[in-house]
Amino acid sequence: MKDDINIEKLAELARLDLADTDTAELSENIASILDYVASVEAVAASGEDTQAIGPVYNVLRADVDAHEPGAYREALLREAPAVDEEGFIIVPPIL
Amino acid sequence: MDITTATIEDLQVALESGEETAVSLTKEYLQAIDASEVNAFLSVYKDALEQAEVVDKRRSEGEEGPLLGVPLALKDNILVADKPVSAGSKILEDYTGTYSATVVEKLCSAGAVLLGRTNMDEFAMGSSTEHSAYGPTKNPHDPSRVPGGSSGGSAAAVAAGLAPAALGSDTGGSVRQPASFCGVVGLKPTYGAVSRSGLIAMGSSLDQIGPLTRSVADAEVLFDAIAGADPLDSTTYPAGTYPKADDAPQTIGVPRALLETDGVAPAVKENFANSLDSLKEAGYEIVDIELPGLAEALAMYYIIMPAEVSSNLARYDGVKYGLRTDDADLFTQYIHTRRDGFGPEVKRRLLLGTYVLSAGYYEAYYRTAVRARRVLSETLADAFDHVDAIATPTTPAPAFKLAELAADPLEMYLQDVFTVGANIGGNPAISVPSGRANLEGAALPLGLQLMAGKGQEATLFTLGKAFEAARDS
Numbered sequence: 095m096k097d098d099i100n101i102e103k104l105a106e107l108a109r110l111d112l113a114d115t116d117t118a119e120l121s122e123n124i125a126s127i128l129d130y131v132a133s134v135e136a137v138a139a140s141g142e143d144t145q146a147i148g149p150v151y152n153v154l155r156a157d158v159d160a161h162e163p164g165a166y167r168e169a170l171l172r173e174a175p176a177v178d179e180e181g182f183i184i185v186p187p188i189l
Numbered sequence: 190m191d192i193t194t195a196t197i198e199d200l201q202v203a204l205e206s207g208e209e210t211a212v213s214l215t216k217e218y219l220q221a222i223d224a225s226e227v228n229a230f231l232s233v234y235k236d237a238l239e240q241a242e243v244v245d246k247r248r249s250e251g252e253e254g255p256l257l258g259v260p261l262a263l264k265d266n267i268l269v270a271d272k273p274v275s276a277g278s279k280i281l282e283d284y285t286g287t288y289s290a291t292v293v294e295k296l297c298s299a300g301a302v303l304l305g306r307t308n309m310d311e312f313a314m315g316s317s318t319e320h321s322a323y324g325p326t327k328n329p330h331d332p333s334r335v336p337g338g339s340s341g342g343s344a345a346a347v348a349a350g351l352a353p354a355a356l357g358s359d360t361g362g363s364v365r366q367p368a369s370f371c372g373v374v375g376l377k378p379t380y381g382a383v384s385r386s387g388l389i390a391m392g393s394s395l396d397q398i399g400p401l402t403r404s405v406a407d408a409e410v411l412f413d414a415i416a417g418a419d420p421l422d423s424t425t426y427p428a429g430t431y432p433k434a435d436d437a438p439q440t441i442g443v444p445r446a447l448l449e450t451d452g453v454a455p456a457v458k459e460n461f462a463n464s465l466d467s468l469k470e471a472g473y474e475i476v477d478i479e480l481p482g483l484a485e486a487l488a489m490y491y492i493i494m495p496a497e498v499s500s501n502l503a504r505y506d507g508v509k510y511g512l513r514t515d516d517a518d519l520f521t522q523y524i525h526t527r528r529d530g531f532g533p534e535v536k537r538r539l540l541l542g543t544y545v546l547s548a549g550y551y552e553a554y555y556r557t558a559v560r561a562r563r564v565l566s567e568t569l570a571d572a573f574d575h576v577d578a579i580a581t582p583t584t585p586a587p588a589f590k591l592a593e594l595a596a597d598p599l600e601m602y603l604q605d606v607f608t609v610g611a612n613i614g615g616n617p618a619i620s621v622p623s624g625r626a627n628l629e630g631a632a633l634p635l636g637l638q639l640m641a642g643k644g645q646e647a648t649l650f651t652l653g654k655a656f657e658a659a660r661d662s
Contacts, residue, residue: 099544101540104540104543104544104547105524105540106524107543107547108499108527108536108539108540108542108543109503109506109523109524109527110524110527110528110531110536110539110540111524111525111527111528112528112536113528114528115533115536120536120537120540123537123598123599124537124540124541124544126599127491127541127598127599127602128541128544128554130488130491130599130602131488131489131491131492131554131558132488133485133488134485134488134489134492134557134558134561135557135561136485137481137482137485137489137561137564137565138557138558138560138561138564140564141560141561141563141564142560142563153423153424154423155420155423166287166288169270169287169288170287170509170510172285172287173284173285173287173509173510173511174508174509174510175507175508175510175511175512175513176513183508183509185508185519185522186516186517186518186519186522187517187518187519188518188519188520189518
């Protein structure tokens with residue numbers, strides 16, 4: 095299964111540019127890790143199909159504002175790389 | 190008073206008697222940090238002395254408490270409002286915390302003085318602190334060796350006397366393994382015991398914040414200060430979720446098969462045998478146990494963790510905060526920002542996580558690992574019906590040399606073979622210094638790990654203190 099690692103496709107999905115990276119070595123690393131992790135299958139065979147590992151799950155808070163609207167706006171926008179005068183984050187064109 | 194060896198308890202005695210003040214202690218630690226060459230701190234907080242002055246005033250007004258006036262260090266992935274935090278990464282090099290982590294709020298209200306932020310593997314990914322974008326931290330016991338990781342800066346700071354205690358975070362062993370390498374105590378609490386609000390996320394079903402200290406008693410003091418349900422972290426559990434054990438701990442289980450794993454150093458096996466003898470002499474019953482699936486915990490981890498990493502780190506896109514490259518279109522900006530901002534280990538795990546979650550492989554890898562995790566969690570829960578704790582060495586070998594494990598990522602991953610089971614199961618575990626291994630002229634610390642049932646930190650503190658006493662007698 096691991097023979098078909100398409101590193102370019104994975105990089106695109108992970109939003110990474112690997113142009114300066116040794117992709118052959120990276121593929122080899124990933125293949126050897128995937129080899130190693132295959133041992134989970136034997137343990138899984140007897141298990142049920144669930145993601146829960148503890149007694150706490152699906153905790154929902156009341157559907158109201160968690161804090162005063164705008165309380166953190168200034169502090170958060172200070173960290174944005176580019177913001178216009180009206181407080182919108184500037185991004186380059188999508189297309 | 191010798192601040193390089195003082196415990197939190199010692200400092201509190203000196204503070205209460207008036208021998209020291211928060212200001213005098215803070216000055217001494219800041220001087221020690223300045224003179225140190227292990228690269229444990231990425232920066233000290235500019236207002237540390239001002240914090241100390243405020244705390245001294247609180248004491249003069251009659252306030253008391255085990256952490257009042259005690260200086261502490263924080264791993265660089267814990268947010269403090271208006272202070273720099275980078276998670277050891279270039280992508281957050283100029284980032285400033287926009288709010289304080291719940292643990293920080295709790296420490297400040299208890300009167301601790303925050304000294305600064307400690308070095309770590311980038312986004313907590315690594316076992317040596319060599320994956321930091323800001324240079325490796327050195328092991329205070331032998332500067333040619335690593336302090337462990339990812340909380341290597343916190344462990345080295347405590348071991349080198351630059352802080353009496355520190356907070357770290359533990360996803361697969363990142364508090365306990367560096368604690369073991371540096372000869373300090375490290376606790377990974379039960380999953381959900383401590384709020385992660387304000388902790389920069391890595392593997393959200395595994396991450397826990399925990400203390401690194403010079404004694405088990407200090408670990409207990411810090412744990413008590415930071416634990417508790419928090420509306421800002423819905424994975425925290427309310428008091429009473431896990432009923433406390435009725436009786437004092439008696440029986441300690443040893444999963445013998447795991448000790449036969451390749452790569453466990455003879456010095457570690459010998460030291461572990463001595464540790465078990467000490468526990469026996471202290472009156473505890475040692476029994477061999479079988480824990481099928483425990484040896485595969487690391488394999489589960491290297492599916493589940495990268496899957497969560499690839500999801501959690503999607504937020505670093507150059508749009509909302511952190512590094513942004515200057516590109517003409519948004520997609521190119523995403524991939525160039527992440528190319529320039531992330532180091533090689535982070536990229537490796539992002540790709541691995543993307544692979545195990547991608548169409549066609551999700552069932553074979555991710556779902557299978559989650560199912561295996563459930564099996565192991567139940568196996569561990571059953572084991573704790575028969576034993577009060579499970580003992581292993583903390584690490585398969587003492588601290589390795591800088592760059593020694595850099596060539597093969599899997600070799601580095603195997604560092605976590607004893608620690609990762611507690612993260613997979615959600616159990617608490619502590620590493621307590623257990624002696625030294627003499628290697629190439631250096632006396633390198635080793636650690637004993639004790640794991641307990643969920644919510645049973647008290648068992649770990651009782652056993653850990655008994656072990657410290659037996660070890661030192």
